[in-house]
Amino acid sequence: MSIRIRTKNLLHNEILIKSIGTMFIQGLGQLTAFGSAILLAHYFAVAEYGQYMFGVTIATILAVIATLGADGILARSWGWSEKTGKTRNIEVFHLHNWFWRRGIVILIITFVGCFSYIYLFNLNANFIEVFAFLFALPFFIANLLQSFYIANKKVIYANLIQLFMRLIMLAIIGVFIIMRIQQTTFLVSIMFSATALYMLLLWSKISLNYGFQSLKPRGSNLSFMLLKWGNLLLSQIGIVLLKFFSSNENIAYYAVALQLGALVVFVLNAVSSNITAQVANDYKTLDHKTFQSKITDYTHIIFSLSAIGMVLLITCGYWITMLYGTNYSKAYYIFCVLMVGQVVNVLCGSVFTILNMAGHEKTTCTVFYIALSINILLGIILTPSLDAYGVAIASAVAMIFWNIVLVYVVMTKLKINPTIFRR
Numbered sequence: 001m002s003i004r005i006r007t008k009n010l011l012h013n014e015i016l017i018k019s020i021g022t023m024f025i026q027g028l029g030q031l032t033a034f035g036s037a038i039l040l041a042h043y044f045a046v047a048e049y050g051q052y053m054f055g056v057t058i059a060t061i062l063a064v065i066a067t068l069g070a071d072g073i074l075a076r077s078w079g080w081s082e083k084t085g086k087t088r089n090i091e092v093f094h095l096h097n098w099f100w101r102r103g104i105v106i107l108i109i110t111f112v113g114c115f116s117y118i119y120l121f122n123l124n125a126n127f128i129e130v131f132a133f134l135f136a137l138p139f140f141i142a143n144l145l146q147s148f149y150i151a152n153k154k155v156i157y158a159n160l161i162q163l164f165m166r167l168i169m170l171a172i173i174g175v176f177i178i179m180r181i182q183q184t185t186f187l188v189s190i191m192f193s194a195t196a197l198y199m200l201l202l203w204s205k206i207s208l209n210y211g212f213q214s215l216k217p218r219g220s221n222l223s224f225m226l227l228k229w230g231n232l233l234l235s236q237i238g239i240v241l242l243k244f245f246s247s248n249e250n251i252a253y254y255a256v257a258l259q260l261g262a263l264v265v266f267v268l269n270a271v272s273s274n275i276t277a278q279v280a281n282d283y284k285t286l287d288h289k290t291f292q293s294k295i296t297d298y299t300h301i302i303f304s305l306s307a308i309g310m311v312l313l314i315t316c317g318y319w320i321t322m323l324y325g326t327n328y329s330k331a332y333y334i335f336c337v338l339m340v341g342q343v344v345n346v347l348c349g350s351v352f353t354i355l356n357m358a359g360h361e362k363t364t365c366t367v368f369y370i371a372l373s374i375n376i377l378l379g380i381i382l383t384p385s386l387d388a389y390g391v392a393i394a395s396a397v398a399m400i401f402w403n404i405v406l407v408y409v410v411m412t413k414l415k416i417n418p419t420i421f422r423r
Contacts, residue, residue, distance in 0.1 A: 050248030055132025063139035066103035069225030071147035094215035230368035238391035256331035299349035341399030
């Protein structure tokens with residue numbers, strides 16, 4: 001095939017074009033997050049930055065728990081729906097409302113429990129961690145709205161929500177630094193208040209357009225819920241282990257390494273988010289040969305774009321960590337350990353998405369929790385002696401395990417080869 005024909009095919013590849021657009025918005029979001037993280041690393045002491053990142057990590061975990069696995073259900077509901085146009089979107093948003101109401105109840109109960117514990121038993125609580133923990137509210141709303149837009153194949157809209165929230169945080173940090181306001185707890189509380197107000201106003205606007213009615217999802221969402229929790233814990237459990245077995249300083253180093261790794265992961269996420277609902281629809285409507293061809297195209301896109309990001313980050317990652325300060329150089333080597341797992345992740349393709357959208361989410365869920373158990377066990381063994389390197393090794397091993405097992409499941413159950421290694 002000539003270069004001209006290949007180029008023409010690429011320019012007409014809807015998933016590639018949408019993925020590049022998504023990557024551009026996500027890239028802006030990641031740059032904004034990096035800017036905020038670098039400024040905070042200079043604004044906080046290393047231990048304070050570790051406390052902030054621990055609070056944000058717990059908030060992230062709680063926000064995902066509160067969504068109850070909505071993203072998988074919403075995407076598959078859109079892909080399998082018999083409706084069209086705005087009626088289809090309204091149906092999916094009403095499903096979103098069902099998850100919203102239950103998630104808000106979970107957050108309220110958790111917040112009341114947290115503040116009751118502080119008031120009764122721990123008056124000397126670290127309020128940097130407390131206010132960072134409250135980010136669970138805007139994170140939860142953002143996660144649900146993003147799931148709705150991803151299900152409707154409007155992935156760029158979904159990422160704009162995250163981008164604007166990060167821009168708000170960056171602007172507030174910038175004001176504090178320019179005005180030389182040395183009030184770390186006050187800074188975190190203002191960031192929480194502003195992002196929560198932004199997300200509540202945005203949710204209200206979208207709800208007025210699609211309605212406040214609630215529609216219960218068909219079938220059980222238990223597997224999607226447990227899967228989402230397991231996936232998040234698999235990526236974030238390292239910070240929790242470091243809180244118990246190491247120091248706030250090592251939490252800070254590991255958090256910076258994760259932020260570097262996110263620049264590679266966002267390529268995989270950009271493609272996966274654009275194909276999620278489409279894979280569900282394709283699996284239902286296409287013959288086996290055509291479905292395999294489309295999966296192969298998706299995998300090639302993932303590999304090509306991710307390879308560029310990996311090479312650039314491994315080459316320039318050390319100098320990027322220096323932007324945080326000379327104390328953070330250790331984060332680059334932790335990042336390199338994490339990249340071993342990410343290489344396997346990219347080579348294996350979108351096994352997670354394929355199995356879930358084909359109706360095998362229970363299998364994916366089981367494998368994820370086995371991987372999570374491996375991660376925790378290795379982390380407990382390695383962290384006391386290796387600190388952040390220990391949790392990085394545990395994370396890489398767990399990621400390699402679940403990717404290889406899920407590839408085997410896809411190839412045996414669906415007779416589809418999701419990897420880059422296909423003629």
